[in-house]
Amino acid sequence: MKPRTRFVRAAAVATVTAISALGLAACSTDTGSGNDSGPIEISYLHRLPDGEGMTSVNDIVARWNAENPDIQVKATKFDGAATDMILKLETDVKAGKADCLAQVGYSEVPQLFVKGMLEDVADEADAYADDFSAGAFAMMTVGDAVVGIPQDTGPLVYYYNAAEFEALGLPVPTTLAELTSDSATAATAGKYVTAFTPDEALSWLSAQAAAAGDSWFGATDDGWTVDAEGAGSQTVAAFWQNLVDTKQTLVTERWGEAFTQALNNGSLIGHVGAAWEAGFLLDSLDGTPAEGQWRIAQLPDFGAGALTGPDGGSGVAVMKGCEHPAEAMAFNGWFNTQIDDLASQGLVVAANGTPTTSEKLLRQFGGQDVLGELATASSNLNPDFVYAPGFASLTKMNETAAGVGSGSTQVADVFTTAQTTAVATLEDLGLPVAK
Template sequence: MTYSTRIARTAAAATVTAISVFGLAACSTGGDSGSADGPVEISYLHRLPDGEGMTPVSEIVERWNEENPDIQVTATKFDGAATDMILKLETDVKAGNAACLAQVGYSEVPQMYVKGLLEDVADEAAKHEDEFSAGAYSMMTVGDAVVGYPQDTGPLVYFYNATEFENLGLPVPTTLDELSADSATAAAAGKYVTAFTPDEALSWLSAQAAAAGDSWFGSSDGGWTVDTEGTGSQTVAAFWQNLIDNKQTLATERWGEAFTQALNDGSLIGHVGAAWEAGFLLDSLDGTPAEGQWRIAQLPDFGAGALTGPDGGSGVAVMKGCEHPEAAMEFNAWLNTQVDDLASQGLVVAANGTPTTSDKMLRQFGGQDVLAELAIASSNLSPDFVYAPGFASLTKMNETAAGVADGSTTVADIFTTAQTTAVATLEDLGLPVSE
């Protein structure tokens, strides 16, 4: 176990206390001998896209089954929303018929564990821990428990139009000061090198705080500790407030028409975004003069060095009641190290290694080896930033962020909303919060 992973696990140790509130005990799994009467049967529920040009999950699983006759896996695709899948898993666990393995979002892991929906497979997980990004691996931990392996990551990176940057004489920013300077120069020319996106505030700004060195959730003898207004968050707030006050960033919803329009008309020439956006961000530029002009760089230094934060991502967890956890984790480790197959699904793979960049990405990003760049970002994920139960309730940050553009709220107010909401949510869940 790496030193940084030990820190990440310790940061969530209060959950062990919290579990007793629910009357649940964390169960470490023992050996898995299988059956003398036939192969071990493992069921796996996922929501990977399985789209055109991708390696189908069924094909990946079939290869495993051919090579491992003693452990046979049946994969099922869930076609509903991620939140609906979580509800299904909770219902199935209570009914005693849940899949043995299931895809779960990192932000869902702590609350699912506290509710008794996930197994602790720490002993099995340790066998392949070093094969994954430390930051991604920490997202599958709750206290000393490990519930599975990470599959994909969403580290923040910097997208930029290299042609426009060259035309304006802008350096690719490596620090916040440089990004601020670029913003001023670009704005004077009617361009924006960033967009402030209030509808993404929860994951986007928390990831930036992580990149600035903050860890929002920790533990003490009194229970969970919450600090969403630390020095890192203050750095992030000051940076964006300055750009907004000086009209040097495009303030618009990420998933609204204005963002795409600004991309298409060339007024938006840079974007701090999640790595998984590389798969579709530039689709609207196909066949236009801007096709092939964009590139990806590492996130500028927010003050903590070569560090980035998590904006999305998921892992494959062992569900409570799985009869063969050891066999399940053997398949889990193998599955999540099939980097080329998983990358074909549009994932930024959490396992170490660099998958092959697709022809589409090579075309859209001017021949850049995009997935090699994203693999670096994945390895730079903060290993000390973990989520707490009820993290999804912090979507109230988005509501506060919606008022930033017109001045009715400030960026700092967003982090204050995160603080009050996180504390209230943990208390509502019956979890101890240390003052």
Template sequence: PDEAQNWLSAQSAAAGDTWFSTAGDEWKVDAEGAGSERVAAFWQGLLDGKQTLATERWGEGFTAALNDGSLIGHVGAAWEAGFLLDSLDGTPAEGQWRVAQLPDFGAGAMSGPDGGSGVSVMKGCEYPAEAMEFNDWFNTQVDDLASQGLVVAAKGDVETPEKMLRQFGGQDVLAELSTATESLNPDFPYAPGFSTLSKMNETAAAAVAGTASVADIFTTAQDTAVSSLKDLGLPVAE
């Protein structure tokens, strides 16, 4: 539940949805589209059947389930591959995991954005041109960034680090992740105030507890996004 905001929005994107768009001078919000409905139904079925681990991604329960073998799969961000399996080093489970593409939720083979990071130049920077030059240099150090398990937003061939090769049984992980990047939904921009959608995490916790549904999480996203844009003084199409 602690990753619901990025985790479920990414899967909705992979199912072909576009949460934010514009019509004239107005924002349009649609976090409860057909893709979200399919994703919600999928996870609701697994929750109801007690076929999925319901614990916080960044809590001890996740690592414990990974280590004892009860967790056999994980939908996660590409950048997690650099450290996800560290606790399995030296155990019989080392080298048993593989990276795979998301299933087709009905819109063809696609992936969605799940977190990540970027670099920018802040207003008031004394040397903006030099700062941008550094940013360009930093983001194009493909080999160095890839050595840390990072999926680089730059052109160039990347080599899967030895650690990843060992942990994923010799799989060319970065090549597989590059395939996912190539199939990224191109129509899933974020809107101002997207961070307020962290309220989805609260509804996700309720869904795990059985007092809400997975579909309610997307309703929370819809309502929160609309109110957040309005709070920022931005017009929203009803």
């Protein structure tokens, strides 16, 4: 089954035009000949942590190699930053020595494809589509092209301190109205059930717009379309502006000390955050009275039903020039359905199924089946929300959001910044934008 969402062919046509203009060579570095002289050899470049207590990537790959003597895979860990890895991939593709498979962030996929760095493996990918949620699989598509297999996801969920909620008589919010009501009640006790985090505006607010049913990017015969100020974005803006104006949310950077301090002193008792935060969000509470008090719930309904949006995540793409895309995809599809192994790496696995929740998560979340809850969230990703080339440039949203706390900007302004920046970026890339 093909995923429910793909842009119309016009986007693919625009992409192919851009690729032709760039004139990048399609070379391969796979050393296997694919004939009787030996097995096909596939190289895979990744950034997975491979930390202590995790099932190592090399151990997973070794199991594949033992079971598939005709397709041998060599995995290499890239220890630099994600941006550095992208630069390496671009250099290697141009030089004709890129790895056949590489881990890439979902927000990077469209621009890498536009630059001619990724193969279209739509025919090979169809066999694996049913193994993943439609929302995750859509993240590896550009136009009618499919460039690889999703690996992990970052759906938004709701974290909350169950003991504090019970003490205040707060219901676990299932709608924005309930979350608004909880915010008002908690504020009277000097508590916050949410935090507005300007430094996460790009991925965090766009994901909420997706949860509200929006799709920011699409295409027509005239080119890409951008709609970052739709009904969903307006709902999100109004919700947060109300909480900021009434001082019923904690306004702080997500990655600053104030967030952790509020968590530790018990003033922050709820948080709209990405699923991948579960692995470390509560570490500072270990050994304190608050250990084991927190739980995870599905994101409250932002007006579009049981939907959530993507805040991060990555897939494994087939790099341009891979000589054996079918064999590469055979490994790719297998590797990314090894859910317990990948979950041990701290991933919210994109594949269907529920991995076993670790002892650490069971302890920190009071025995809750955390990974089961996150798997449900992954399955609820909005399948119509995908990224466009240059999405990373929308970090200007963070700059606009930085003024929300002081009142120098409004939350709605953040989405206006997204709209104008997205259009300008696509035009700067030489891609047609429908007016």
